[in-house]
Amino acid sequence: MKIEKDYLNLEDVYEIRIFNATEKDFYNSTPQEFDIEDDPIQEFINNISEDVHIFIPYENGKDFIIQKSSSNLLETYNLSQEDVKGRLLSKISPLFFDSLHDNLFESYTNHTTKKIRFVYYDTQNESIKKSTAKIVFYMEKLFIIVTDAYGTISNSEGMIDITLDENQNNIMENLSQTGSYYKINGKYTWSQGIYNIINRNKEESDEHHNIVLDLAIPEDKYKVDKILNFTNKETSQCDEILRIVDEEGILKLIEVTVYSYFDDKGVFIRQGWINVLTQRHSESSESIDFLVDGSKSSMKLAWLIEPLNKKLYSFSKGFYNLIEKDYGEYVHSREILNNIAEEEVVDELIKLADGDITKVDETLTYKVDGDPKNIKIVNLYIERFEYNNNLHSLGFLTDVTEEMLKKEQLIESNERQLVLIKELHHRVKNNLQIINSFLNLEKRAYKNSPELAIEHMQTRLTSLAMLHEKTYNSPDFKNINLNECLTDQDVSTKKLVNSPMELEFKTYVDENINVSIEVITPLLLIIDELTMIAIRNALPDKTTLDKKIIKKVTMSDKDTVLLTFEEIGIGIEDSKDITDVIGCEIIKSLTKQLDGTIISIKNENGIVYELVFPIEMVHTIH
Incomplete structure (x- = not known):
């Protein structure tokens, strides 16, 4: 057991x-x-x-x-x-x-x-x-x-199982206006679907008479006689459409299909199916949609009852929502296959309809009314099966357009993050190479004052560290806010200066100037070099008051940025062109990276440097 x-x-x-x-x-x-x-x-x-x-x-x-x-x-x-x-x-x-x-x-x-x-x-x-x-x-x-x-019905050869409650058949009858029955040894056995059709509960006397045909209106009684006469023969089949009035007084148009045959054990069986034809779509879809009531995505799920039957199909509301049509607008035919983008899926569905295969389980692209601009991604499952010597079909579809879009966006985001991580490593490598070049250059320039080389390196490394923090907290490497970076750079530089109260930093940047990492890296290093030159000449002079470094960044036109770097109360004793100042080689090299130009102007307050460069450069990130 x-x-x-x-x-x-x-x-x-x-x-x-x-x-x-x-x-x-x-x-x-x-x-x-x-x-x-x-x-x-x-x-x-x-x-x-x-x-x-x-x-x-x-x-x-x-x-x-x-x-x-x-x-x-x-x-x-x-x-x-x-x-x-x-x-x-x-x-x-x-x-x-x-x-x-x-x-x-x-x-x-x-x-x-x-x-x-x-x-x-x-x-x-x-x-x-x-x-x-x-x-x-x-x-x-x-x-x-x-x-x-x-129960079981016995004959001389053994037991005959009356299976009215198979899983798939139960779904079919519960979700649509269909029912089935047997008549064996003069007694009827009715499925639950029949009681749904006639709108009443089971009664003990139901096994003794045809509870459906008894409800036929007087004008259709001759069709009932025809059905009974045909099915009294040993082996026969009869199909009729007639009208009945159910227990609640509702007139219904039904299709009756009846077979009479001997089973493999020699027992004579009359077997019938009842299908309601009136108001099929609106009424049956209510019971189908009951399965998905209360779900936020109920209109994205559709049940398909007999989708391979042009006459007796029944679909839930989710189907009509997906194809964007009302019940009355839609006529079920193979024409709907023309709106499926994938030819291989269309071929499978045709094979399913023709009986060459038993099921289709695919994800497809559906073009609403054939419009390639209005597409939906749909999971479709349809299975055909044999029950009581008849072929039936059952399926469902789910609109997964939003889910697929989110999935694609996630894949793109992951791929982009991989590219950004690779680019970040590439930038770290390049910046370390730049620092190494600066060290080699300044070893010669400051061989007698190594503390200056160390101070300069501290400033550059601080700027690069701050820049990396900005970029990995940014959505991408192409839109880094310039005002935030220059403000943070001022704070870091003042901390590195021995007497920060003697020197004031002021920075003004046009609103919402965003640049890429290709632009901002050499730009910050240029500002570091200009700042170090100014500090080197300003700090030893204790007599000059109100020493300031003022930076202004403006858009000179839609494609070009102007940086003005002004020293107030700071001056180089021997006022010469910038090319003669220590560190000019570094500035010239970095300006070249920016595709920009830089000039210095001596005025009564000090020196003004003007750097012009394009706001966009050819990016390495794609």
Whole structure:
């Protein structure tokens, strides 16, 4: 004996599958342990058609005491109520205890109703019986109410399984206005879909007459006679469209398809399918959309019922939202395939429709009304399958346009970050090479004053460190704010100067001037060199007051930047051209990197340097 349990999400039912069980697994004779009185509603329960079991929770739901078992179950095992009453479920029926405990406990602790289904299998793993029930918590007790049961039908050759509740078929009938039935040995068995169509619950007498054809309007009774006459033959098929009035007085147009045949065991079977044709799209889509109600992305998910059937298809609202059409505007045909960009996907769907393959699971690009500027990325799944000798199809699609766009943006962002990291390493290498060149140059220039070379290197390294901090905190290397960089540079330089109070820095930059790292690196180093030249000539002079370095950065035109570097109260004793000043080689080299020009002008306050350079350069970053 084996037990399998599974929660079927679409059906909201806990299915318990029991394999190869014997009578001993279901019932063990045990003595009564508890004196249990009859329930006050016992008489009422005895007069309803459903099977009802009543359990009393024991030790906070660890076990359950039987107060009543259904008469059908007792009849099956030739027992009376006194044989089971007052016993613990775990002792009298370990099989049912193991199968039901989790659901009973959850219903008891949460006061919820649980739907369960038992399916019994024989030694050949063939289904021989199934039943559906609900567990209800009421008045501190648990009631198991068997709402329907599909039994087995015997003939001289063995058992015939009437399987009306296969997973895919159950989805089909619950989501669309369809139903099916059997007639064997003069008795009808109806699926739940039939009761949905006629708008009423199951009744005990339903097995004795055709509950659908009985509802035909008088004008269509002749079609009912035609159906019955045809299907009374040994093997036949009949298709008719007729009108019925359901239990709520609603007129419906239905399509009836009936087969009569002998199965492989020689049993004569009449099998029928009912499809509602009236208001198919608007009504059936409501039940389909129930699956996605409450979801923020419900309009991006679409259920496709019979998508390969031009006449009996039924799609949820999400489908019409995706193709941007109303129900009435859309006519289902292969023409919709013309709006799919991928030819290979179109070929697969044609093969699926023609029966060459059984399923399609693809991501495709859908052009709304064929417009290449209005596209949506869609996950599509359609499966075709055979049920009761007929081919059916079921599928869904999901609009994943936003998700795919975000994914592409993430990929692009990751790739860009890799490029930026490589570029950052490249810049570090270049800057170290620049520092090395400066050291070689100044070793010769300041061989008698090495402290000056060290001071200069400190200033340059501080500027480069600050620049790297700005760039790795920036979204990219092309839009670094110049005002922030020059302001931070002033602060760093003043900290390195021995007497910072004797020298004042003032910086003015036009609003929102952003430059790339190719521009700002040599620019900051040029400003460092000019600042060091000014400080070297200013600090020794203790008599001059109000010593200032003023920097102004403006746009001289839309493509060119002008930097004015002015020394006030600072001067070079021997006023000569900038090319004669120590450090001029460095400035000239850096200016060349900027594709710019620099000049020096002597005035009464000191020296003014004017550097002109393009705001954009050829970038190494792509």
